Amino acid sequence: xxxxxxxxxxxxxxxxxxxxxxxxxSGVATFDVSFPKRAADNxxxxxxxxxxxxxxxxxxxxMQLSALIAEAGGTxxxxxxxxxxxxxxxxxxxxxxxxxxxxxxxxxxxxxxGFAKAAQAAKESCPVSKALTGVEITLDxxxxx
Numbered sequence: 001x002x003x004x005x006x007x008x009x010x011x012x013x014x015x016x017x018x019x020x021x022x023x024x025x026s027g028v029a030t031f032d033v034s035f036p037k038r039a040a041d042n043x044x045x046x047x048x049x050x051x052x053x054x055x056x057x058x059x060x061x062x063m064q065l066s067a068l069i070a071e072a073g074g075t076x077x078x079x080x081x082x083x084x085x086x087x088x089x090x091x092x093x094x095x096x097x098x099x100x101x102x103x104x105x106x107x108x109x110x111x112x113x114g115f116a117k118a119a120q121a122a123k124e125s126c127p128v129s130k131a132l133t134g135v136e137i138t139l140d141x142x143x144x145x
Contacts, residue, residue, distance in 0.1 A: 002025075004025040004026075005024040005025045006021055006022060006023055006024055006025070006052075007021070007022045007024045008020065008021045008022070008033065009022075010033075014035050015035060015036065017034070017035070018032065018033065018034040018046075019032075019033045019034070020032055020033065021033050021047065021052070031046070031047040032045065032046040032047070033046055033047060033048060033049075034046050038050070038087070039087070048087075050085040050086070050087050050096065051085070053083075053085050053096070053099075053128075053132070054083040054084065054085040054099075055083075056128050057083040057085070057099060057101065057126075057128045057129070057132070058081040058082060058083040058101070059081075060126040060127055060128040060129070061081050061083070061101055061103070061122055061123065061126045061128070061129065062079050062081045062103075063126070064122040064125060064126035064127075065079060065081070065103065065105075065118060065119055065122035065126075066079060068118040068121050068122050068125075069105075069107055069110060069115070069118050071118075072110055072114055072117070072118050073109050073110070074107045074108060074109040074110035074114065074115070074118070075107065075108040075109055076105060076106075076107050077105075077106040077107060077108060078105065078106045079103060079104075079105045079106075080103065080104045080105070081101065081102070081103045082101070082102045082103075083099060083100070083101050083102075084099065084100040084102070085098075085099050086098045086099070096132070096134075096135045097135075097136075098135060098136045098137075098138065099132065099135055099136070099137045099138070100137075100138045100139075100140065101123060101137065101138070101139050101140070101141075102139075102140045102141075103119055103139075103140070103141045103142075104142055104143075104144050105119075105141075105142075105143055105144065106143070106144055107143060110143075111143075112142070112143050115141060115142075115143050116141050116142075119139060119141035120139060120141070123137060123139045
């Protein structure tokens with residue numbers, strides 16, 4: 001299995017410095033990062049570790065859920081997954097305080113109960129969820145008609 005790489009170049013102090021995170025393996029993008037914008041309500045065009053974790057988690061969960069729906073005899077038509085990753089204070093700085101996964105799906109061959117069961121299993125078994133076991137992860141899953 002492959003190893004993927006990202007690289008960050010940082011200049012300056014935490015409060016006044018800034019950097020860029022590069023998605024090195026894919027080469028698709030480089031994003032600005034800064035701590036003041038990370039901790040602000042408005043990111044003003046910069047990303048953060050939390051947003052990157054949210055992107056990783058939502059995409060991993062969607063892939064795992066599509067596989068589990070198929071294993072349960074359903075056919076996913078569309079899945080819309082959102083991950084909200086929260087940052088908060090900790091005794092030694094900051095920590096991730098929670099992750100909420102919200103998924104809405106159009107699925108043939110599964111009822112709401114079957115979809116909810118597959119979504120719960122995906123939450124527990126996707127590799128990113130497994131990596132984030134120290135953070136409370138909640139799930140809101142529903143079928144759309």
